[in-house]
Amino acid sequence: MTHTLLIGVPSFADDDPHVSIGKHDTAIDINAKFTLDPVTGVPSTNMGPNGAAEDPNQYMADVHCRSGGSDTPDRGCLTLDCPPKTPGGEQGTPVIWRQAPKYITNPVWTDYPAVSGPTCLYDAKPEDVLANIAARILNDFRQLPVNPGTLEVQPFPNTLKGGPTNFYATPGQQTFDLTILGQAVHLTATPANYTYAYGDGTKLGPTPLAGYPIPQTQWLTTETRNSHTYTQTGNYPATLTTSFTGTYSVNNGPPLPINGTLDLTTPPKTIHVWKTEKALVADTCEQNPTSWGCPKADR
Structure with a gap:
């Protein structure tokens, strides 16, 4: 049976601080309900301290890519080669990225415009590796050698x-x-x-x-x-x-x-x-280099 992988943008609910995976007839939904702060252990919400709005879309890594079904016309899926990255490793899975509005039930999925063709996911269970990356990405982000500027x-x-x-x-x-x-x-x-x-x-x-x-x-x-x-x-x-x-x-x-x-x-x-000080002087520094306030003055 071929599955489609739905990746929910991480969100947080106080009464449900866990990653839930629910199987359906045609899909596996993965909603990362939280991201734990590795220092405090406190889950974070969609709205960060900077007040940035959350992504309005949800995304799907469509693994029907090689099914040959009518729902996913082939655009290189059948010919895309995803060889193992290491000797004896697993072959990758060709997928096509799709998007839809996050809060619509049973949405109509459209191609994600920034990716024109299929790409490879490397894992025997693509849904697992994506969920695992989502769970650890904040910690990886905080380990980056980001230049703080000056x-x-x-x-x-x-x-x-x-x-x-x-x-x-x-x-x-x-x-x-x-x-x-x-x-x-x-x-x-x-x-x-x-x-x-x-x-x-x-x-x-x-x-x-x-x-x-x-x-x-x-x-x-x-x-x-x-x-x-x-x-x-x-x-x-x-x-x-x-x-x-x-x-x-x-x-x-x-x-x-x-x-x-x-x-x-x-x-x-x-x-x-x-602090500044004021004084009346008779000569300029050119006339008297040792005058008050001049670089050569004895102060």
Whole structure:
């Protein structure tokens, strides 16, 4: 009997924190009801802390690909070769990815537009390997060598007490290709929120604002939405924490959201806050290099 594999986008229900597999006449439904945080053990919901909306679609890896039935016209399924990846290993299963609105019962499935033909899944039971990848993907996501970017400060390293200091972030979207349980998995990490810790006990965020650089002529006069004003002189270790969201696709399948975030903090960047002083002087520094306020003054 040929089965069709339905992959539900992971969701969480408080009263049902488990992975349920229900067999039907024509399909095996796999709904990953949760993703466990490997640190806290707490299941996460579809709506992450960044407020990103869940994927409105559900996806199907159609293993009717080689059945020759009228419901799945052959587009290379019968000729696609999925040889074992290791000596003595299992051959792959040709599948065609399809999609449909998530909340429609018995939907009409359409081809997933980003994948034009069949691809290979490597497992004796494709439904098992996909469910197992879904169960571990958050932990794999958090092990990626994602670059947290840098915290940029204007002016730096010295700024003035009582004046605006501009902060902005530089991280960008990053992609990774891994092999998980014998499958080719493509992961994408996208910066979603930023938390600026200014080093004096105050913070901004989480905020979606990455900020932006401003011309040097505006450093001491322009206040941006990420600016901070230090009220006391001193040395302050400022940091940036970036919260990355992620998606993953298996063997060129549709990108599925990862329930959870990867939070990375930059090394501290020390900011020296100075105060200004005013005085009347008779000469310029060119006329008298040792005059008050000049670089060669004895202070």
